[in-house]
Amino acid sequence: MAGHVRKLESGRYIARFPVGGRGRFRSRTFDRKRDAQGWLTSQTSRRDRGDWVDPSLASESFAGVADAWLKSRRAVATSTAARDESYFRNLILPYLGDYELRHIGVEVLDDWVHDLDEVEGKSPATVRKAFQLAAAVLDRAVVLRKLPANPARVGAAISLPAMSDAEMRFLTADEVHELADATEPRYRALVLTAAFTGLRWGEAAGLRAKRLDLSAARLTVAEVLSEVRGELSFKAPKTAASRRTLALPSLLVEELRSHLAEWPAVGGGLVFTGPTGTPLRRTNFRRRVWEPAVEAAELGPLRFHDLRHTHASMLIAQGEHPKTIQMRLGHASISTTLDTYGHLMEGLDAAAAARLDASMKHSGSTEGRAPVLEMKARKPKNP
Numbered sequence: 073m074a075g076h077v078r079k080l081e082s083g084r085y086i087a088r089f090p091v092g093g094r095g096r097f098r099s100r101t102f103d104r105k106r107d108a109q110g111w112l113t114s115q116t117s118r119r120d121r122g123d124w125v126d127p128s129l130a131s132e133s134f135a136g137v138a139d140a141w142l143k144s145r146r147a148v149a150t151s152t153a154a155r156d157e158s159y160f161r162n163l164i165l166p167y168l169g170d171y172e173l174r175h176i177g178v179e180v181l182d183d184w185v186h187d188l189d190e191v192e193g194k195s196p197a198t199v200r201k202a203f204q205l206a207a208a209v210l211d212r213a214v215v216l217r218k219l220p221a222n223p224a225r226v227g228a229a230i231s232l233p234a235m236s237d238a239e240m241r242f243l244t245a246d247e248v249h250e251l252a253d254a255t256e257p258r259y260r261a262l263v264l265t266a267a268f269t270g271l272r273w274g275e276a277a278g279l280r281a282k283r284l285d286l287s288a289a290r291l292t293v294a295e296v297l298s299e300v301r302g303e304l305s306f307k308a309p310k311t312a313a314s315r316r317t318l319a320l321p322s323l324l325v326e327e328l329r330s331h332l333a334e335w336p337a338v339g340g341g342l343v344f345t346g347p348t349g350t351p352l353r354r355t356n357f358r359r360r361v362w363e364p365a366v367e368a369a370e371l372g373p374l375r376f377h378d379l380r381h382t383h384a385s386m387l388i389a390q391g392e393h394p395k396t397i398q399m400r401l402g403h404a405s406i407s408t409t410l411d412t413y414g415h416l417m418e419g420l421d422a423a424a425a426a427r428l429d430a431s432m433k434h435s436g437s438t439e440g441r442a443p444v445l446e447m448k449a450r451k452p453k454n455p
Contacts, residue, residue: 075087075088075089075090075112075115075116076088076112077105077108077109077112079105080101084101084102084103085101085102085103085104085105085107085108086099086100086101086102086108087099087100087101087102087108087109087111087112088112089112089115089116131172131173131174132172132173132213132218133169133170133171133172133173134165134168134169134170134171134172134173134176134209135165135168135169135170137173137209137210137212137213137216137218138160138164138165138169138209140212141208141209141212142156142157142160144212149298149307149310150298150300150305150307151298151299151300152310154300154301156205159201159202159205160205163188163194163198163202164202164205164206167184167187168180168184168206173210173213173218173219174219176210176223177223178223178226178229178230180223181203181206181223181224181230182229182230182231184206185199185203185230185231185232185233188202189233196232196233196234199232199233200232200233203224203230203232206224207222207224207225210222210223210224210225211225240378240381241371241373241374241375241378241381241382242378242381242382242385242416243267243371243374243378243379243382245386247369247371248263248264248267248268248379248382250369250371251263251365251366251369251371251374252264252267253369254365254366254368254369255361255362255365256361256365257334258334258335258347259344259357259361260327260331261327261328261330261331261343261344262276262344263365263379264323264324264327265279265324265327265328265344266376266379266380266383267379267382267383268320268321268323268324268383268386269291269318269320269324269383269400270379270380270383270384270400270401270402271293271380272296272377272380272402273354273376273377274296274297274298275293275296275309275314275402276344277296277297277342277344277351277352277354278295278296278297278306278342278351279291279293279342279343279344280294280295280337280341280342280343281332281337281341281342281343284328284332284343286320286325286328286329289319289320289321289322289325290317290318290319290320291317291318291320292315292316292317292318293309293314293315293316293317293318293402294308294309294315295307295308295309296308296309296314297351297352299353299354304351304353309402311402311404312404313398313399313402313403313404314402314404315402316399316400316402318400328343331343354376357376358376362376380401381413383400383401384397384401384409384412384413384416385413385416387400388413388416388417391423394406394409394410394417397409397413
């Protein structure tokens, strides 16, 4: 349906533009006919380009769109959903919830990020996650034609706090052993397993004896232990990449043998359990086991997740290929690996050049002549 312009009894002109069918129109009045026609042409062009937004929809609150977005998500792990709801409840909606969509611009988002970062003192990782969730809600608003564009996607207009190395701790192999020695014996192997395989907490706590093949020096990540609002459950890994089989260093194989000899996993049960044989609870473990061990080893501040970072840093220091690191960590995308640990790889290019230089110097070249690398000619493929 096309819009139209007509003259009012007052002598002014009204332009009417159809919105959403069912006889609904958006109207504006002008003193001059050509201004009314120009506005109508502009609205029509924006509709044809696909960036027209119904103003009545743009007046919806951010909280309303956020609620609908959370309910619309499919195949989201219970733990992930609970975490995201917490972000919205505590960090996002108290600031953005009452805003109408049309009033959320770069300045509003920038002020919110500044408050989280500077006023509330949230960590860069927390601020970035909150921003990611808010941006996803605004993406949804764009898809539903409630916003013409997402202000959270305007290049570098919004300054997010940088992730600092201080948020990741990388232990040396000696420090890992010092931490393991300071840990209660029942959990010594858990610390070493996390550091030398890169398992996440839920993957390590959910590891069953039947997933260990110590004779072949490998373990398989096939399920994880999840804790949501105090309820424990076992679930499949989130992604196909998270389900993986890892080779184990011989030292860790012996540690696991000794651990299972002392604390058997009866009936293919859990490898790591609490004193009564029940699944580990993260908060209890942190308070009763982890923090005392970190303090005794004088390695604080240190999180259990830093053992995963430590494993990645060890692989990088050994010059392992990023794809190998991605596979061992269970990242779904190589970009996740590079974004997280790329800053540790900065010296690898120079090291590679040095090795090339060394190999060329020992290639039998004569003085004053550049070494020649012999290559077999390829036969051209049939066209």
